[in-house]
Amino acid sequence: xxxxxxxxxxxxxxxxxxxxxxxxxxxxxxxxxxxxxxxxxxxxxxxxxxxxxxxxxxxxxxxxxxxxxxxxxxxxxxxxxxxxxxxxxxxxxxxxxxxxxxxxxxxxxxxxxxxxxxxxxxxxxxxxxxxxxx
Amino acid sequence: xxxxxxxxxxxxxxxxxxxxxxxxxxxxxxxxxxxxxxxxxxxxxxxxxxxxxxxxxxxxxxxxxxxxxxxxxxxxxxxxxxxxxxxxxxxxxxxxxxxxxxxxxxxxxxxxxxxxxxxxxxxxxxxxxxxxxxxxxxxxxxxxxxxxxxxxxxxxxxxxxxxxxxxxxxxxxxxxxxxxxxxxxxxxxxxxxxxxxxxxxxxxxxxxxxxxxxxxxxxxxxxxxxxxxxxxxxxxxxxxxxxxxxxxxxxxxxxxxxxxxxxxxxxxxxxxxxxxxxxxxxxxxxxxxxxxxxxxxxxxxxxxxxxxxxxxxxxxxxxxxxxxxxxxxxxxxxxxxxxxxxxxxxxxxxxxxxxxxxxxxxxxxxxxxxxxxxxxxxxxxxxxxxxxxxxxxxxxxxxxxxxxxxxxxxxxxxxxxxxxxxxxxxxxxxxxxxxxxxxxxxxxxxxxxxxxx
Numbered sequence: 001x002x003x004x005x006x007x008x009x010x011x012x013x014x015x016x017x018x019x020x021x022x023x024x025x026x027x028x029x030x031x032x033x034x035x036x037x038x039x040x041x042x043x044x045x046x047x048x049x050x051x052x053x054x055x056x057x058x059x060x061x062x063x064x065x066x067x068x069x070x071x072x073x074x075x076x077x078x079x080x081x082x083x084x085x086x087x088x089x090x091x092x093x094x095x096x097x098x099x100x101x102x103x104x105x106x107x108x109x110x111x112x113x114x115x116x117x118x119x120x121x122x123x124x125x126x127x128x129x130x131x132x133x134x
Numbered sequence: 135x136x137x138x139x140x141x142x143x144x145x146x147x148x149x150x151x152x153x154x155x156x157x158x159x160x161x162x163x164x165x166x167x168x169x170x171x172x173x174x175x176x177x178x179x180x181x182x183x184x185x186x187x188x189x190x191x192x193x194x195x196x197x198x199x200x201x202x203x204x205x206x207x208x209x210x211x212x213x214x215x216x217x218x219x220x221x222x223x224x225x226x227x228x229x230x231x232x233x234x235x236x237x238x239x240x241x242x243x244x245x246x247x248x249x250x251x252x253x254x255x256x257x258x259x260x261x262x263x264x265x266x267x268x269x270x271x272x273x274x275x276x277x278x279x280x281x282x283x284x285x286x287x288x289x290x291x292x293x294x295x296x297x298x299x300x301x302x303x304x305x306x307x308x309x310x311x312x313x314x315x316x317x318x319x320x321x322x323x324x325x326x327x328x329x330x331x332x333x334x335x336x337x338x339x340x341x342x343x344x345x346x347x348x349x350x351x352x353x354x355x356x357x358x359x360x361x362x363x364x365x366x367x368x369x370x371x372x373x374x375x376x377x378x379x380x381x382x383x384x385x386x387x388x389x390x391x392x393x394x395x396x397x398x399x400x401x402x403x404x405x406x407x408x409x410x411x412x413x414x415x416x417x418x419x420x421x422x423x424x425x426x427x428x429x430x431x432x433x434x435x436x437x438x439x440x441x442x443x444x445x446x447x448x449x450x451x452x453x454x455x456x457x458x459x460x461x462x463x464x465x466x467x468x469x470x471x472x473x474x475x476x477x478x479x480x481x482x483x484x485x486x487x488x489x490x491x492x493x494x495x496x497x498x499x500x501x502x503x504x505x506x507x508x509x510x511x512x513x514x515x516x517x518x519x520x521x522x523x524x525x526x527x528x529x530x531x532x533x534x535x536x537x538x539x540x541x542x543x544x545x546x547x548x549x550x551x552x553x554x555x556x557x558x559x560x561x562x563x564x565x566x567x568x569x570x571x572x573x574x575x576x577x578x579x580x581x582x583x584x585x586x587x
Contacts, residue, residue, distance in 0.1 A: 010217040012302060018525065036527040061217050094240060095453055095455075116419075
């Protein structure tokens with residue numbers, strides 16, 4: 001399984017990105033880590049170039065929404081039907097309601113949304129999701 | 135017209151700002167209230183200054199935030215800038231500012247100062263008549279700093295190393311150096327008009343397992359680069375390491391070496407201040423634990439005799455705090471500090487000797503670089519990996535140094551990469567590290583990063 005990952009927008013928080021990379025690798029995924037400060041267009045290009053199964057976007061600074069609002073538009077430009085779109089981290093500026101964020105990001109086109117959820121729980125959920133949709 | 139002034143005229147020709155009036159700004163700074171200068175506050179205050187972090191997208195919310203802080207008797211106000219402005223993406227900042235204003239939702243993690251402009255922002259700053267510190271993370275801060283100074287913000291955080299290697303993926307090193315030289319020069323120039331403008335380095339770096347030797351080397355180098363351009367008031371800083379001993383040792387060595395090197399380089403007229411950042415790593419989700427962490431770090435700040443403390447809040451794990459929570463944190467820190475006056479000095483001679491040796495060894499290698507200026511020596515040293523910041527996102531950072539915690543939580547150098555430290559110093563570091571039988575270093579690092587969770 002191939003995963004493209006990185007931190008969206010003008011966010012440079014690198015620590016969790018490194019940990020995500022290591023954790024995905026340990027779980028046997030082939031990881032394409034675009035690192036911090038990556039724009040949505042670059043993620044989509046990388047998914048196409050690597051023929052990835054999963055796009056795992058992370059965000060810490062809370063600004064992800066401003067960068068991901070156009071995801072559904074971009075998904076229409078190419079056949080991404082077999083790609084799982086996942087986002088996790090701090091998904092809002094300030095203290096937010098996780099359920100509200102969940103439905104908001106799903107409306108933008110994400111399959112899996114994790115606001116302030118432990119990394120391993122998020123990755124367990126991803127693996128189960130992939131099994132169910134295999 | 136000087137070369138610098140010509141460059142400044144070009145920098146302020148920007149589609150996102152209003153006309154910039156240099157003569158008016160100079161007049162404003164010349165006649166500005168002394169209360170706006172933190173350098174003046176450092177001189178006249180006998181107590182540790184307390185400064186929170188904070189910034190919201192809209193003018194009104196920052197105004198409200200400052201009002202709340204003043205209610206907590208804050209000493210220094212912060213102005214934290216959003217991530218887009220930090221990377222000179224004023225177009226995105228503008229769009230998100232408009233969305234924040236229309237929908238009453240914060241779409242930015244700070245205040246887009248360039249888009250707001252200095253005429254508006256200055257009204258707020260002069261209204262509160264309190265020193266404001268510019269907190270950002272900008273490799274090219276030329277326009278931002280022009281606007282900050284014109285707004286009455288007389289403390290500028292950052293530097294060519296500390297706002298590049300921890301804050302950017304691929305911003306060119308040579309450009310960042312030139313752009314920060316500009317910032318130092320503008321700051322120095324305005325410092326002649328009234329009280330000095332204070333420059334502050336950013337010691338926390340990537341805030342993850344930073345070895346004190348590297349932190350101190352970078353603090354001292356940024357200090358020297360800044361003083362060389364004519365800055366007269368400078369703050370060196372570092373953040374809580376997770377070990378009280380290491381914090382105290384770092385502080386003692388940093389204070390001693392900052393004065394020593396400043397004098398040695400002919401800057402005995404410069405004032406050097408020490409700033410302590412409360413824990414900058416990942417915070418616990420349990421807010422009672424956060425309270426305990428914050429209180430402990432306030433105690434440490436008092437023990438190290440910091441001139442200023444920069445605070446965190448119990449909401450840290452959850453995102454940017456509300457103005458109420460943030461102001462409460464300031465009040466609590468001030469309350470705790472009130473119990474901590476006249477503490478005895480403590481030290482650990484062996485640890486101080488080892489840290490001093492490592493810092494001197496790295497600095498010696500930097501100074502011995504064959505380049506003709508300090509700026510170029512530092513530039514080369516980063517490329518050679520003499521300066522290597524663990525967990526930097528930047529492509530030019532060597533990323534060879536690996537650190538782990540010893541049994542007393544001190545951060546130790548496990549792999550030295552290209553750090554020019556002696557075998558003796560490195561052996562001392564290694565002698566403190568005890569890995570359990572079969573323990574993998576990567577698991578140890580993950581555990582050590584999350585020490586406060």
